[in-house]
Amino acid sequence: xxxxxxxxxxxxxxxxxxxxxxxxxxxxxxxxxxxxxxxxxxxxxxxxxxxxxxxxxxxxxxxxxxxxxxxxxxxxxxxxxxxxxxxxxxxxxxxxxxxxxxxxxxxxxxxxxxxxxxxxxxxxxxxxxxxxxxxxxxxxxxxxxxxxxxxxxxxxxxxxxxxxxxxxxxxxxxxxxxxxxxxxxxxxxxxxxxxxxxxxxxxxxxxxxxxxxxxxxxxxxxxxxxxxxxxxxxxxxxxxxxxxxxxxxxxxxxxxxxxxxxxxxxxxxxxxxxxxxxxxxxxxxxxxxxxxxxxxxxxxxxxxxxxxxxxxxxxxxxxxxxxxxxxxxxxxxxxxxxxxxxxxxxxxxxxxxxxxxxxxxxxxxxxxxxxxxxxxxxxxxxxxxxxxxxxxxxxxxxxxxxxxxxxxxxxxxxxxxxxxxxxxxxxxxxxxxxxxx
Numbered sequence: 016x017x018x019x020x021x022x023x024x025x026x027x028x029x030x031x032x033x034x035x036x037x038x039x040x041x042x043x044x045x046x047x048x049x050x051x052x053x054x055x056x057x058x059x060x061x062x063x064x065x066x067x068x069x070x071x072x073x074x075x076x077x078x079x080x081x082x083x084x085x086x087x088x089x090x091x092x093x094x095x096x097x098x099x100x101x102x103x104x105x106x107x108x109x110x111x112x113x114x115x116x117x118x119x120x121x122x123x124x125x126x127x128x129x130x131x132x133x134x135x136x137x138x139x140x141x142x143x144x145x146x147x148x149x150x151x152x153x154x155x156x157x158x159x160x161x162x163x164x165x166x167x168x169x170x171x172x173x174x175x176x177x178x179x180x181x182x183x184x185x186x187x188x189x190x191x192x193x194x195x196x197x198x199x200x201x202x203x204x205x206x207x208x209x210x211x212x213x214x215x216x217x218x219x220x221x222x223x224x225x226x227x228x229x230x231x232x233x234x235x236x237x238x239x240x241x242x243x244x245x246x247x248x249x250x251x252x253x254x255x256x257x258x259x260x261x262x263x264x265x266x267x268x269x270x271x272x273x274x275x276x277x278x279x280x281x282x283x284x285x286x287x288x289x290x291x292x293x294x295x296x297x298x299x300x301x302x303x304x305x306x307x308x309x310x311x312x313x314x315x316x317x318x319x320x321x322x323x324x325x326x327x328x329x330x331x332x333x334x335x336x337x338x339x340x341x342x343x344x345x346x347x348x349x350x351x352x353x354x355x356x357x358x359x360x361x362x363x364x365x366x367x368x369x370x371x372x373x374x375x376x377x378x379x380x381x382x383x384x385x386x387x388x389x390x391x392x393x394x395x396x397x398x399x400x401x402x403x404x405x406x407x408x409x410x411x412x413x414x415x416x417x418x419x420x421x422x423x424x425x426x427x428x429x430x431x432x433x434x435x436x437x438x439x440x441x442x443x444x445x446x447x448x449x450x451x452x
Contacts, residue, residue: 017271018067018178019264020060021098023091023122025114028106029134032161034058034071037171057267057296062171067178068267070098087114091121097264100177101129102170103153108135111147119151128177131156132170137163190232191363194243194269196297197279198289202309205346206279207231207242210356238356240363243273263292270296274366275303275359275442282310282325282343286332294333301409303362303443304339307355312345335428338435339442362442368410370438372402375412378437379430386429391421399452411446419449 022030038058056071072093094101103122105115122129133145136158148156157173159166195203210233231242270276276297280290297304306329311317322343330337340358344351379401388396396418404411412434416422427447434445 017268018099019070019097019267020067020100020102020174020178021070021072021094022102022104023072023087023094023118024104025087025112025118028104028109029161030071030104033102033104033132033134033159033167034069036161036164036167037069057299060171062175065175065178067099067174068271070094070264070267087118088121091118093264095121095125095127097268098127099179100174101125101127102132102174103129103151104132104134105148105151105156106135107133107141107145107158110144111150115148115151119153123152129153130170130173130177133158134161136160136166191240191275191360192243192273193240193275193277193359193363194266194273195277195279196266196269196293197277198281198287198293201279201281202346203279206277206307206309206344206352206355209346209349209352210242233356238360240359243269263289263296266293266296270300270302273302275305275362277305277307277355277359280306280308280329282308282314286329291332298336298444301444301446303359303366304336305355305358305362305442306333306339306341308341308343309346311343312348312350336444338440358442365440366409366443368438368440370403375401375403379433382433383430388416388422388426391418394418394421396421404448407446409444409446410440411448413448413450415450415452417452419451422449 022034024030034056037060058069060067060069072091101122103118105111131148131151131153133148133156136142136145137160142158145156145158157166157170159170161167195206197203211231233240233242270293278290278294278297280286294304308325308329314321325343326341329341333339340362342351342354342358344355346352380398383398388398390396396416398414398416400415402413402415404413412430414422414430427449431445431447434440
């Protein structure tokens with residue numbers, strides 16, 4: 016189960032710098048992969064064998080017309096609701112401000128583990144001046160410099176020690192887990208209710224280990240899996256304004272805990288930036304994807320032309336990953352909702368698909384011979400052998416060649432497309448690795 020650590024604090028104390036510093040300790044996530052840079056506010060950190068998700072709450076809070084207090088309030092609220100550990104960042108150079116005091120006032124009420132991080136302590140002379148932050152009443156300030164990295168290792172040790180212990184889940188590992196995610200009002204709850212239907216008794220609720228992902232076991236019509244339901248659906252009362260922020264943060268847990276994500280779009284509203292944010296979370300976590308255009312019953316023009324236009328627009332906005340099923344459904348009239356379940360099952364099976372090495376080489380080597388990687392400075396690159404890596408979460412293929420470092424992103428995409436053309440991997444991401452023979 017993913018643990019979430021949130022960074023809060025007023026602006027210009029170096030939250031983003033700290034975020035970048037902590038997430039970069041792991042090159043894999045910060046690599047400039049196509050499509051991973053859409054949101055800079057969410058990353059994974061691995062330290063001493065433990066992994067957690069880091070969120071820079073300031074990054075989610077948009078449209079700030081210098082309404083400082085209110086914006087910070089929202090950030091802190093998000094952190095209090097959703098995070099397992101909170102880092103409150105303050106600035107040693109500037110010292111204590113009224114705004115810091117206001118934030119501290121809210122934070123003092125929480126029972127969650129919390130650390131005051133005194134940033135910009137770029138040299139040891141500045142450490143003593145962090146003493147004034149004791150007056151926040153939140154324990155020892157922790158001196159770090161996000162810019163040069165001093166103290167961040169100790170900070171990570173602290174964070175890891177504060178993370179809640181994992182409880183063992185009573186889940187059957189073999190069953191696929193499906194999460195329904197999307198913007199507020201896209202119809203997530205209606206879809207889940209439509210699946211589960213009035214026959215509530217078929218469904219057993221297993222409270223997730225995190226207080227807010229609920230696994231609902233679903234078994235009828237010969238399908239068997241868990242629906243990962245987020246509390247975003249259950250806990251409406253608390254957050255009446257600004258469901259938008261919460262929807263992304265809420266989705267993080269559901270996405271991390273699932274195998275296949277159903278991204279709900281609202282047919283009457285098209286794709287919005289919020290949808291792209293959620294999509295990029297699914298991508299970053301390398302999960303299976305099905306896009307469902309909901310409320311199709313409300314659309315006037317249902318001609319083939321209109322459908323085609325819809326599909327093209329969606330694929331365009333979500334490129335470069337375009338090999339996923341798009342379904343037009345209506346949770347209200349239950350139109351095609353069973354198709355969603357069947358498709359989810361197919362996508363899950365695609366994720367677990369194994370190709371024999373012989374078959375891979377037989378199909379792909381002639382293609383590669385026909386369009387080899389571009390030569391580099393007169394050196395020819397030869398791919399000699401291809402194999403699929405054993406048990407991984409995502410189908411991963413290794414291409415062995417003489418000069419792996421000169422095979423660039425576009426050619427990797429070409430290889431991926433050829434794999435997708437030859438075998439059905441609809442809905443699941445594929446990893447392509449180039450290694451030296």
